Amino acid sequence: MRIPNLLELYHKLLNHFGSQHWWPGDSPSEVIIGAILTQQTAWKNVEKAILNLKKEKLLTVEGIANADIALLQKLVRPAGYYNQKSKRIKNVCKYLLKKYDANLDTFFDRDIKAIRNELLDMNGIGPETADSILLYAGNLPIFVVDAYTIRVCKRLGIKIGDDYEEVQRFFEKNLSKNEKSISKKVKLYNEYHALIVALGKNYCKNKKPLCEMCPLVDVCDYGRGIKHMKKRPQKYSNNN
C-alpha cells in the first residue's frame, strides 16, 4: 500500500480531529512548567497540578523559583513523579530567574540551536521537553517528536528508526518542501504534533495495531508494524 506524504497525512488528521489549539496554557512560563509536568503523564493529571499552582499564584518563573519545595511537592502531586518534578521545575525556574532575570523574551531571542542545547543541559529536560518548550513557549520552528510519533510512523509502515533527532529530521525535511516561511512552519509543527497526539490517544495505543476506526486506515497497511511494538518497562516497587 502507498505511504502518503507527510503533508497529506497532516491534512487528513486536521480534517478528522480539527484544530487542537495547543499549547493548552496561556503564558510561556505556564508552557515550560507544563512541559515538564506532563512527562510520561496524562494531561488530565497535569491540569490538576497546574490548577493547584495557579491557585497559589505560583505559575510564574519567579513564583516557582522562590517557592518552598515542600509546597511544590504538595501542589504538583497529582501529576505524578512529584518529588522529581517539583525539584525540576524549581531548578529550571531558578536558572531562568538567575541567568535571564525571568525574562523569557530574552531567553528565546537567540539562535535556536543554542537555546536547545541550553535547555538540554538542564536536569529533567530531554529532547522532547526541550523542543516542546522551543515550539510552544518560544514559537520557534522545531518539530516535536514523541512516543506516539514513532509508533504512528511504524504502524503506517514508514521505515524509521527510534532515534529522536533522526525522526525529527525526517519530518522537518519532508515538510520543508512544502513550507518555507518560519511563522507558517511554526504553525504547521504546532498543529501537527498535537494532531499526532490526538491520533495516538484515540487510535494508536501501545500493544495494539492501528484501530480500524483510525482515520488513516485507508492510507496505511493496517496492522503493519505490530511486530515493532515493544512494551515499555513499567515495573518498579510501589509499596503502598
Add this chain to the structure above:
DNA sequence: ACCCAGGTGGCCC
C-alpha cells in the same frame, strides 16, 4: 487487576 500516560536520568556493561 492490569495497562497506560504528550519522558528523563542514572546506572551497568
Add this chain to the structure above:
DNA sequence: GGGCCACATGGG
C-alpha cells in the same frame, strides 16, 4: 552507545 530501571498519580 544501548539496555534496563526508578520515578508516581489517576483513569480506563
